[in-house]
Amino acid sequence: MRPFTYSRPGDIAELRRLLATAGDDARLLAGGQTLIATMKQGLAAPEALISLAGIDELTGIRVEQEALVIGAMTPHADIVRSEEVRGRIPALTTLANEIGDPAVREKGTIGGSIANNDPAADWPAALLGLDAVVTTDRREWSASDFFTGMFETALAPGEVIVSVRFPVPRRGAYAKFPNPASRYAVVGVFVAEGADGTPRVAVTGAGPVVFRWAEAEARLADHGFRPDALDGLSHPENGLNDDIHASAGYRAHLIGVMTRRALTRLAAADEAAE
Amino acid sequence: MGEVNPIEIELTVNGETRRCRVMPHRLLVEFLREDLGLTGTHVGCDTAQCGACTVLWNGRPVKACNTLAVEAAGAAITTIEGLAPSPKGIADEAAWHPMQRAFHEHHGLQCGFCTPGMIMAAIGIAERHGDALDEETVRAELEGNLCRCTGYQNIVDAVLAGARAMTPAAQRGDG
Numbered sequence: 001m002r003p004f005t006y007s008r009p010g011d012i013a014e015l016r017r018l019l020a021t022a023g024d025d026a027r028l029l030a031g032g033q034t035l036i037a038t039m040k041q042g043l044a045a046p047e048a049l050i051s052l053a054g055i056d057e058l059t060g061i062r063v064e065q066e067a068l069v070i071g072a073m074t075p076h077a078d079i080v081r082s083e084e085v086r087g088r089i090p091a092l093t094t095l096a097n098e099i100g101d102p103a104v105r106e107k108g109t110i111g112g113s114i115a116n117n118d119p120a121a122d123w124p125a126a127l128l129g130l131d132a133v134v135t136t137d138r139r140e141w142s143a144s145d146f147f148t149g150m151f152e153t154a155l156a157p158g159e160v161i162v163s164v165r166f167p168v169p170r171r172g173a174y175a176k177f178p179n180p181a182s183r184y185a186v187v188g189v190f191v192a193e194g195a196d197g198t199p200r201v202a203v204t205g206a207g208p209v210v211f212r213w214a215e216a217e218a219r220l221a222d223h224g225f226r227p228d229a230l231d232g233l234s235h236p237e238n239g240l241n242d243d244i245h246a247s248a249g250y251r252a253h254l255i256g257v258m259t260r261r262a263l264t265r266l267a268a269a270d271e272a273a274e
Numbered sequence: 275m276g277e278v279n280p281i282e283i284e285l286t287v288n289g290e291t292r293r294c295r296v297m298p299h300r301l302l303v304e305f306l307r308e309d310l311g312l313t314g315t316h317v318g319c320d321t322a323q324c325g326a327c328t329v330l331w332n333g334r335p336v337k338a339c340n341t342l343a344v345e346a347a348g349a350a351i352t353t354i355e356g357l358a359p360s361p362k363g364i365a366d367e368a369a370w371h372p373m374q375r376a377f378h379e380h381h382g383l384q385c386g387f388c389t390p391g392m393i394m395a396a397i398g399i400a401e402r403h404g405d406a407l408d409e410e411t412v413r414a415e416l417e418g419n420l421c422r423c424t425g426y427q428n429i430v431d432a433v434l435a436g437a438r439a440m441t442p443a444a445q446r447g448d449g
Contacts, residue, residue: 032342103335104340183417
């Protein structure tokens with residue numbers, strides 16, 4: 001790994017002062033589970049790392065009106081352990097518990113994951129599926145504006161994610177087909193029925209960036225949240241990722257399978273609740 | 275680039291407060307093995323996949339090859355050497371951690387290279403699930419620890435037995 005300078009501000013005001021004087025090549029360090037590995041491989045070589053680990057206000061989970069607010073530096077494992085999350089949006093518990101492996105989940109954070117916006121990451125599907133809001137030190141982004149492309153987000157240079165606000169839906173479920181080695185999503189689908197009844201189907205892993213499957217959402221609006229609402233519908237393979245892990249055609253097929261699987265989980269959760 | 279200098283950090287390693295100077299790009303696993311001489315923490319893949327470098331960070335398992343030493347400032351790190359603190363070292367069987375004893379009794383190893391990381395990960399599994407632990411959960415949560423010798427059967431048995439031995443009832447002797 002190439003040498004770099006390191007600083008660890010204690011609050012957001014100090015962080016902003018450091019960012020104002022840092023060069024263009026400074027990077028923010030969250031849990032480091034992607035960034036450190038990338039730097040070890042020489043794929044990233046920032047001149048300065050600014051650690052977010054000392055900023056307490058970035059960590060924690062709270063309930064705010066009809067929403068869950070999760071601090072950017074909250075590790076995936078804390079989200080798995082949270083009774084507030086399990087009680088209100090259990091699909092987030094499931095999703096967080098399937099990221100990487102237990103040791104990676106203890107350090108990796110939700111903010112780090114969405115800032116990196118890996119096309120196969122899980123959190124983007126939850127944010128887009130639940131119509132979440134990303135709060136930064138200077139504004140709020142809706143999930144649909146935030147994820148702009150492969151490893152690209154709407155964040156301006158030096159803009160810091162503070163938290164993610166998930167509106168509590170009527171119900172939601174996540175189903176993913178994990179790569180057996182990395183546990184990243186070959187395809188992952190988050191299906192939600194919003195508080196106003198609107199269906200949302202968000203797909204990660206399949207394309208360059210998370211996207212909604214509008215045709216499936218229309219079917220659910222017309223026929224209800226049932227796997228057979230999608231009968232005869234398949235996703236085209238145009239524009240999907242095609243690599244050593246899976247062909248575009250296979251990913252297109254998996255989108256249909258994972259969407260139906262998420263719908264089956266929704267129905268099972270309803271039966272369990274009755 | 276500004277001049278890169280070592281940074282002074284204070285942390286707890288195996289219950290002992292240490293004050294050290296480390297370069298920002300020093301990995302936690304390099305710091306433990308090369309600066310502190312705690313070579314029980316192993317480097318297998320060096321890409322955060324195999325889990326041989328797993329240590330406990332404030333009681334929770336993390337991969338020391340994918341973490342900077344400077345980030346551990348203020349943290350309490352436990353390595354395999356810290357599980358059985360005895361002046362006689364690992365030869366003192368009476369001091370073994372229940373999970374170490376379980377790996378010994380169930381022969382949850384062959385070459386032993388993955389074992390320190392396995393035991394740290396296993397302690398994390400036991401802490402997360404306690405009495406409710408079952409075989410399926412053990413197998414799922416050993417995802418981040420690779421063993422290329424055993425086929426895992428004895429490791430899974432050891433984790434289940436070690437987790438039972440770590441419950442409060444077993445620790446009191448009435449379990």
